[in-house]
Amino acid sequence: MSQINVIFENAPVLEILLNNNKSTQIFTDLFKSNLNKSLPIFRDPAKYTLDYLKKLSLEVKKALNWHWMSDNYSIENTVEFHKLIENFLNKEPRKSWLPKKFHQLLHETHFCIHAVQFKNDQWPHGTDIQLEWFNNNYKNLTTDAEFKVNPEFGDVFMQNPYVGHGPLMCYLQNDFQNIKRTCTFHDRIKPGFRINLTSGNQSTFNWEKYEEWWWKNCNEFVLEKGIDNIKKYTGTPILGKIKNKDVLSEVIQIDVLNIKNVELLDY
Numbered sequence: 001m002s003q004i005n006v007i008f009e010n011a012p013v014l015e016i017l018l019n020n021n022k023s024t025q026i027f028t029d030l031f032k033s034n035l036n037k038s039l040p041i042f043r044d045p046a047k048y049t050l051d052y053l054k055k056l057s058l059e060v061k062k063a064l065n066w067h068w069m070s071d072n073y074s075i076e077n078t079v080e081f082h083k084l085i086e087n088f089l090n091k092e093p094r095k096s097w098l099p100k101k102f103h104q105l106l107h108e109t110h111f112c113i114h115a116v117q118f119k120n121d122q123w124p125h126g127t128d129i130q131l132e133w134f135n136n137n138y139k140n141l142t143t144d145a146e147f148k149v150n151p152e153f154g155d156v157f158m159q160n161p162y163v164g165h166g167p168l169m170c171y172l173q174n175d176f177q178n179i180k181r182t183c184t185f186h187d188r189i190k191p192g193f194r195i196n197l198t199s200g201n202q203s204t205f206n207w208e209k210y211e212e213w214w215w216k217n218c219n220e221f222v223l224e225k226g227i228d229n230i231k232k233y234t235g236t237p238i239l240g241k242i243k244n245k246d247v248l249s250e251v252i253q254i255d256v257l258n259i260k261n262v263e264l265l266d267y
Contacts, residue, residue: 002028003243004193005263006131011251014195016156018240023145023189027158027239030191032264034133040192041133042259043108045126048115056109060085063102085110085163107134110163123197125252131262132159132192139189147186147235149205151196154242159192168234171210176217183221185233193239197252210234 004016018024034040085106115126138161148155149168160166164184165175175182214222214230222230242248251257 001266003265004031005265006129006195006259007261007263008251009258009260011254011257012244012247014248014251015243016193016195016240017243018156019146019238021144021146023142023237024239026139026142027189027191027193028264030137030139030189031193034135034137034191035262035264038133039259039262040131042129042131042257043111043115044129044257045115045119046124046256048112048119050116053109053112053116056105056112059105060109063105085113103134123252124255125197125257127198128157128194128196129257130159130192130194131259132190132194135191137191141187141189141237145237147233148238149235151198151236151238152241153197153199154245154248155196155238156240156242157194157196157236157238158186159190159194160236161186161188161190166233166236167214167230168236171213179218179221183218185229186237187233189237195242195248197248207231 001020002018004018006014006016008014018028118127145158148157151157162184164182165173166186167183170176170179170183211227211231214227
């Protein structure tokens with residue numbers, strides 16, 4: 001059994017109790033290896049605004065000669081922006097010639113897009129607190145991994161291994177254009193994690209309606225991948241949960257969070 005402590009500069013310590021299964025142990029080994037080299041990257045959505053996205057878009061436009069800058073930052077615009085970045089970071093071989101500093105710029109822009117898309121006064125820090133490394137360290141996901149569809153407050157999940165969206169996100173955003181590029185299956189274990197700040201009820205998810213959406217909008221994709229496979233990768237693999245949820249409730253009331261240190265404890 002292992003525990004991760006997230007130590008803030010301006011908030012109490014969060015204690016994460018990790019699950020005791022094979023997929024989580026693989027994650028723990030990856031996490032420990034990366035933590036021995038550097039602290040994970042933490043971006044607080046509270047810092048990310050439309051004005052900052054405009055600034056980033058100008059930098060990206062200049063760096064890559066992209067002409068997708070717009071003065072009208074609607075949800076539709078951010079979805080289009082995400083598509084361009086997703087294709088470049090996750091799919092395009094051209095990214096190999098891009099200097100490292102521009103990779104960081106694209107990741108920062110990618111995060112800002114999501115922060116703007118889902119900005120909500122109820123959750124100023126976004127729907128999760130995410131700590132991650134942007135590198136190629138990963139292991140294949142094992143069959144014992146548990147995918148959860150409706151997360152609970154304080155659940156801790158694996159980092160998304162791809163820039164694209166999983167099947168559930170495609171469904172929730174009604175995003176079926178160019179589904180073969182957009183939809184990715186969570187089949188890798190990366191060293192990062194995210195702490196969920198929302199709550200839900202697993203029993204409320206309508207699987208029948210979900211299947212109907214896939215068959216109606218992505219028939220060829222379903223025939224190629226299989227509806228059972230799509231359902232298998234629906235949701236996110238869970239790693240564990242916050243032990244001190246009362247502290248998590250306190251932490252998310254702070255205006256802007258800053259990470260001081262992260263510890264891994266083995267029992």
